[in-house]
Amino acid sequence: MAIVGRQPNVIVVNAGFAARTLAELLDMARTQKLAFASPSSGTTPHLTAENLFHVRAKVDITHVPFRGAGPATTAVVSGEPPIGSLAASGPMPFIKQGKLRALAVSAASRIPLLPDVPTLNELGFSGMEDYTWVGVFAPAGTPAEVVRKLNDSIARAVQTPEVRERLDAFAFEPATTSPSETAAYVRAELVKWGQVVRDTGAKLD
Numbered sequence: 020m021a022i023v024g025r026q027p028n029v030i031v032v033n034a035g036f037a038a039r040t041l042a043e044l045l046d047m048a049r050t051q052k053l054a055f056a057s058p059s060s061g062t063t064p065h066l067t068a069e070n071l072f073h074v075r076a077k078v079d080i081t082h083v084p085f086r087g088a089g090p091a092t093t094a095v096v097s098g099e100p101p102i103g104s105l106a107a108s109g110p111m112p113f114i115k116q117g118k119l120r121a122l123a124v125s126a127a128s129r130i131p132l133l134p135d136v137p138t139l140n141e142l143g144f145s146g147m148e149d150y151t152w153v154g155v156f157a158p159a160g161t162p163a164e165v166v167r168k169l170n171d172s173i174a175r176a177v178q179t180p181e182v183r184e185r186l187d188a189f190a191f192e193p194a195t196t197s198p199s200e201t202a203a204y205v206r207a208e209l210v211k212w213g214q215v216v217r218d219t220g221a222k223l224d
Contacts, residue, residue, distance in 0.1 A: 024191035025152035027126035048078035068104035107190035
């Protein structure tokens with residue numbers, strides 16, 4: 020029915036980790052056995068990292084799934100494992116505190132909360148514009164007029180200063196999509212991530 024907001028995924032490392040750039044991390048992965056944390060198997064942060072590491076960069080970094088963004092972020096802060104692929108809101112406080120270091124974001128352009136962190140596109144991994152997004156949906160068969168009215172109400176709410184401030188604080192880019200745009204976006208996401216799963220052989224269990 021409506022996409023409310025989206026945030027990029029971020030490749031982060033523990034503050035004590037040797038690599039200070041994504042290039043240095045990838046170089047380390049060619050000679051050392053490394054692992055990365057994600058919120059869970061099959062999440063967009065997991066698949067972003069699988070695509071980046073295994074398909075695009077061709078390095079073998081082992082996936083360690085956690086039960087949610089909080090535990091995954093805490094693990095990277097403690098250095099076990101020292102690398103994470105996480106939706107931006109989870110690690111953001113720890114990045115600001117200097118406990119985590121962000122190496123790249125999967126956004127179309129740099130995000131305001133991390134203006135010094137390059138995008139994957141900038142670092143040579145074109146087309147890697149991956150987002151964790153939030154949407155509102157209605158049951159199948161809901162009358163079109165009801166869907167339209169709900170969509171209009173959601174769009175107005177997202178544009179209010181209070182909601183935009185909350186979304187900005189959590190690194191979400193506000194969105195206001197029509198029902199048809201939402202349907203097209205979801206279909207495109209299914210195709211995109213299905214291809215990533217096939218390309219990487221990622222395990223989703």
